[in-house]
Amino acid sequence: MVKSFIPGTYEEALELLDKNEMILMAGGTDLMVKKRNWAGLSPLFDKDVLFISELRELKYIRKSGGFIHIGAMTTLEDILVHRETPEILRKAVLLMASPGIRHIATLGGNIGNASPAGDSLPVLYILDAKIVIDGKGTERMVPIEEFILGPGKVYLESREMIKEIVINDVRFDMIHYEKIGGRKSDAISKISFAGGISYKKGRIDEFRCAFGAVAPTVVRSRKLEASVNGLGAEEIKKSYAELIRPIDDQRSTAVYRKKVCMNILDEFLDKAGEYK
Template sequence: MVNTFRPSDLAQALRIIADTKPTVLAGGTDLMVRHKTWSGVVPHFDRPVVLIGHLPELQGIEIRDERLFIGSAVTLAAILEHPLVPEHIKSPIAQMASPPIRNLATLGGNICNASPAGDSLPMLYALDACLHLESVRGRQTVSISEFISAPGRTCLEPDQLLTAIEIPLIKCRTHYYRKVGQRQANSISKVSFYAAADYDKQRIHWVRIALGAVAPTVVRSPAAEGLLAGLDASGLKAVIPAVINIYQGLLSPVDDVRSTQQYRREVSLRLLENYLTRELMK
């Protein structure tokens, strides 16, 4: 038997987290499976559990100062249905899991899971998302690249809670997302690729490119993005080999039950080449 807490508000939740160092559960779509034991129906947790999915302080979606704020317990389905969320943010979320799971799963949970194959992560890295952390000691804001340090590892202290995701609303002319998996839905990524850009007929203003499931954390190269900024179509064609070479040096995929490192490396570089030659500035 495990002690389970259902706080009435965020302040009470933070006090419980500080006192008990519990397992925090919002939608539970990953945690319930991870803690499942084959000997019974009920998952086994070795620590107290605190439920946060119902807390109103973690449910909002709003825009302030040209930044989108999403509560950490907002479900993926709610994000997809919300009129304030732009399409370049919805795009990867629409391909996550299946509709029933999206009704429960939260963006905060996908981030805290810190999986290299997390479907929302390339988009969040590319768009320079920041995370709001709270505890009884105070508040802290960190970039997502600072938050995730390794597969399954974050900088979240035992008494802290992720409360909101902050995404700058940059002018984005096009976005491009591809997820390579075993199935159309309910599939864990073998490789994922996200890009966003702004350009006109004459030149590229900026490009953001991020790849998932090809290294311990999401791969992004500001140096490669800098090479692309300001180029016209002919300049883009000339610099593509250099950009691909930069990303090739950053990839460190692994062999696992879903795929091989060789497959991941080859497919990710082909996705990059396809984006640069066929999608960007089309």
């Protein structure tokens, strides 16, 4: 029979995880949907479950030396209201789920779920997020693009967990976040977009943008970003058009997704021109 463990401290959680392979349960807003069973029956857990959402040591947002550190069990609501939260992350979180869900859903869970439609992900990509992974006696930090391997797949050993998310405290001069879903709230994204630009002496100093829900993982090209200064808007759009190759699924068609991505990019580039 499957057992549940509710550790009192983070140290205890790591010890339990070290002894036994377990399913990590944060807010459970993805997990309980994935593991649901027929009405009246227990969820379909095939391993013991470690409840980590109440670990106080993993609930914080701290700024230090040009970086913002967010504990993995920080809820979306806490991120929304915290004064150190970068504005672009706040915009994304505000469009996620509903207030009730945001009070229990965590940032660590959104990353751990590794859904192509995870709305925090494009923002975390453009903020160069690093994921701090911890296990008993081991700690490592990997860039988010190396941590998320594909839908539902992450670079995590069975006895490790996400401890913290570290993001660059970049203050862009102009930001743009867009989420396209079937309705205003509680909608899974058909497309999401995060972009940020900084200028120096009238020229683009930093250009970053990322598309979510249009590929198995977020689409961001550092190579293209580095070359935009020499390119016109049409050339930039053409280059991104080659990168974005969405698929048809139950939420949308590839044709629609591609067209809307290009419209969003157009709007972003227009806004960038006006701002300059």
